[in-house]
Amino acid sequence: MLQREYAAAIAEAIASIPYRRVETTGQEALRTWERLKSSGEGWPIIVGGDEDLAQIADQWSIETGERPEDILARADGLRHPDSLRALVAAQREKGVAATREMLAKGDDDLLPRIVDMDQDGNTRTLTPAEVRKTMLEGLEASEPEIGEWPADADATGGGLTVAAALDGKPLDRVHILILPTKEPAAAPAFLRWGGWNACPAPEYHVAALRDWHRRYGAVPVAMTGDVINVRVTRRPASREEALSLAREQFVYCEDIVLQGTETYAPLAAGLMHSDWWFFWWD
DSSP, X not given: OHHHHHHHHHHXXXXXXXXXXXXXXXXXXXXXXXXXXXXXXXXXXXXXSHHHHHHHHHHHHSOOOOOHHHHHHHHHTOOTTHHHHHXXXXXXXXXXXXXXXXXXXXXXXXXXXXXXXXXXXXXXXXXHHHXXXXXXXXXXXXXXXXXXXXXXXXXXXXXSGGGBOTTSOBOSOEEEEEESOSOGGGHHHHHTOOOXXXXXXXXXXHHHHHHHHHHHOOEEEEEOSSEEEEXXXXXXXXXXXXXHHHHHHHHHOTHHIIIIISSHHHHHHHHHHOSEEXXXXX
């Protein structure tokens, strides 16, 4: 019964999306996207398989009262990357203050449970004192190191990741939404995409994509519930420029470094050798 109700709710959410939807296969997704882009009907966005479509639909169906034009108007008032850096700095300052206040209360029941794992895979739950020490050290955490430039940079950049399963096998069915706009950077506004966890609000995505389109010819090709695939026509011309862009992308999406390349140099090298950018938020 609950499963049928859940399926019905998902179907209703998908039906609520006011944009034309095209079905294709993972193998044909990019070619279909290219054809739709050339049609002039609007801007196509690949949203992935059935589960990804349901996630996009669920996010869209949340009653925020937000119209695309409202989001785009706020984006007009932003200057990327300065506005995003100011936002992230303010959020971090607020988070640091809240953490210090919580630790100052001295209540062990308020502390999170942290499990440590050694090289052999053995786990141990940290004591309250160790948790406090770890959290205090985290407040002083600095940005990632530059790291070593890789001898062989990744020339693929992940490509179109949303049209395939985790094992790399193309999905049997992939959905593409045709958004009623000619501006690629406006896609997050029309999908009401962002504003959860560490993912910036939609207007910050619009501002970033607008700036990157101007500088690198970047356009969003695919957006699932937590991933964006961007394709560019111009790559950074030097290591210095690539490292600057890598730092900028870290502010935009920390996970691509913290849970990915770990340091800036591998990310920067990839930006110099690939026409695809990958962003992911937990």
